[in-house]
Amino acid sequence: MSSGETIVATSPKEDEEYLVAFTQAMISSVPLVLKAVMQLGILELLSESSAQLSPTQITSRLAIKNPDAAVTIDRMLRCLASYAFLSCTLAQDKAGRPERLYGVGPRSKYLVTDQGKNMVQWLIFILDKVSLSGWFHLKDAVIKGEGDPFKLANGASVYDYSGIDPEFNHSFNIAMKCASTQYMGKIMESYQGFENARTVVDVGGGIGECLKLILSKHPHLRGKNFDLPYVVKEGLSYPGLEHVAGSFADDPIPKGDALLVKWQFHGFGDEFGLQLLKKCCAALPVSGKVVVIDPISPEYPGTDLVTRTTFTSDMIMLGMTPGGKDRTLKEIEVMARAAGFGAMKVACRAFNMWVLELYKTS
Structure with missing residues (x-):
């Protein structure tokens, strides 16, 4: 009897309900296997190959000496293929035994660029x-x-x-x-909010990647990257980009007519967010604005991809940050008005990130 002729004791609905729950108990294995495959260099190797490769070919090209590695790699790759991270073709080896050949899959685009x-x-x-x-x-x-x-x-x-x-x-x-490059690259394709600015301050801008992207599109701008000393120590060098070491809690934010606050609110609690916005308001001229880039939580937990990704991001904030969370538009507006801002405008969205503008005057 072939697998296609096997009597199935469960209905499709029962399969979906139970196996989805069962998979969730083991789902952590998938990203961990994916991480190991990337660290081994397998994903990059497959992306550079003109043809699909067998596990034996992969171990040979990566010079892995462990004689059992091909079997282990095959098990790892077939799992990733079932999640569409890899493509797979079933072939036969020289002895006529089944052999799987692997290549990059549709979900590997942002893992091999x-x-x-x-x-x-x-x-x-x-x-x-x-x-x-x-x-x-x-x-x-x-x-x-x-x-x-x-x-x-x-x-x-x-x-x-x-x-x-x-x-x-x-x-x-x-x-x-890396994340900033992807998000800001898409945002800068359509967002025109920095065209009339003179000085842009990236508040908590890390090593300056976002400012580099902004300055590359608007070379007339002067950019100030404000972050902690041990962060800006690794800062990028770029024309018009100045790194300013300081702390949100203890130091004033450098003045500018446009302040970029990217992924800051969702990393901290409400009290910190309010104080940060108050400092931003003090650093702006009357005509200035704050450009907020953050995930925005919908009020209702829908099952669409953007909503699901936002709530998943919120769990990362829950597990890793002191009071951080992804907020709703209303929650951000209430905080902004309490900090002295008069108006909020929704500018655009890229993937699961929203661009908001906060103005000092209504």
Whole structure:
């Protein structure tokens, strides 16, 4: 009897309901396998190959000496192929035995593109053992309320920990750079909000990747990248770009007629967000504005891809940041008005990131 003739004791509806629940119990294996495949160089090898490769060919080209590696790699790759990260063709080897050949799949586009424009470093950072450690304390954070999960696991918030662990800090900065390149690249294709500005200040701008993109499109601008000393120490060098070391909590924000606040609100609690906006308001002229780039949570938990991604992002904030969360438009508007802003405008959306403009006057 072939597999196609097998008597199935469960209905399609039962299969979907039970197996989806069953898969969720094991879903963590998929991104972890994907991370290992990238770190081994397999995904890059497949992307550069003109033909699909067998696991034996992969181990040979990567000079892996372990005699059992091909079998292990085959098991890993067939799993990723079932999630469309890879393509797969069933063939036969020289002995007539079934053999799978692998290539890149439709979901690998952003995992094999040019360095600095892909999600590789973001995935590696999110799946770092330090980043993951907080999830084992989520229950304690809910019950005891004595800190966010990351801090309970590591003794410091993710931002303070970055200051004492150079390797983690480097991984964090590179992940932010790669993600920024992708989002800001799409936003700058259509957003014209910096055309009439003279000085743009990126508040918490990391190593300056976003300002570099803005200045490349608007060379008349002067850019100031404001972030912590150990962050701007790794800052990019670019014409018109100045790095300013400082702390949100202790130092005034450099003055400019346009302030970029990207991925800051969702990384902190309401009190911090309000104080940050007040400082932004003080750094602006009357005609100035703040450009906010953040995920925006809908009021209703729909099942569309943008909504699901936003709520998943919110869980990362829950697990890794001190009070961070993805807010609704209303929540941001209330905070902005409390900080002294008179009007808010929705400018555009790229993927799951929204661009909002806050003005001092109505």
